[in-house]
Amino acid sequence: MTAPEPSRAAAFLLGVRALLPMYLGVIPFGIIYGVVALQSGIPPLAAVLMSSIVFAGSAQFILAQLVGAGAPGLLIVGAVGLVNLRHALYSASVAPMLGGLPRRWKILLAYLLTDEAYAAAIPHLMSGAARGHWILFGAGFALWAGWQAATLIGVVMGAYLPADLSLDFALPLTFIAIVVPLLTDGRRIAVAVVAAALAVLLEAWPYKLGLFFAALGALAAAGILSRWSRP
């Protein structure tokens, strides 16, 4: 790392800034998680620690629900593994861009690799931005800090959220703002359409498996379309 100090800070802040709009959706989600965890009979300390040990929004909700329902531990572990399978796709996607980094960086960024951090950083990573790992770190850290704070608020104070405002909708809106500029040709649009159609068709599958297989199906479509368009 011979890069000048300000550039690292600038890259880090770029990641933070890319993630900040998602707070609108993430903070209420984290507060509700804290409340749901306590209602499921999870002790406050465990509920808070889960947000840093597991650090995966929807998986933590399912974990809390299954604990509340008295499900066996092995089933809970399996369910969370299935819910988080999609993160393997993110891992594959960012891996080539993190190849030359020291092991401690890979461990740190893997720990921080959530839906939100990935979405915030991937346009920058794909455009070959300098110090992409600092951008991903900034986005991942911002999400981590917000998630911990929101969990703490939910556990300590409970939820007093204006449900009418549908703040959770901020996340899909942000993802739309990230994905639409990536749809630069017909093949990419077709991949998005296949992903949307499969996700809707498979939505009823348990443990968000429909989401994972919809993404895989769309990638298969991308492969087929690439083969066709080759001379």
Next chain:
Amino acid sequence: MSLTAVIVITGLLTFAIRLSFIALEGRYQPPGWFVQLLPFVPIAALTALVAPELLLVGGRLSVGADNPRFWAGVVAVVVAAWRRSVLLTIGCGFAALWLMRLL
């Protein structure tokens, strides 16, 4: 299995899934077709994440007047295509959602 064990094991499992391909990088050369598909991952995964939230109401496909999220999503797609601004997209999306609720 104690709650502590469940939390620690699920945490390790989640971390292992996220680390998987990052850890393999450089030690294993994935096949060419795999590498060629990687640029499509953001589109495939993030669209799959968003689509059900826009298109389904109570598990059923709905693109009518009873689904303001779909129309707010349409507005957001148009705004995102027109101006590549995240804040503007969120602002217009929420404005459309709340407006449709009022009507």
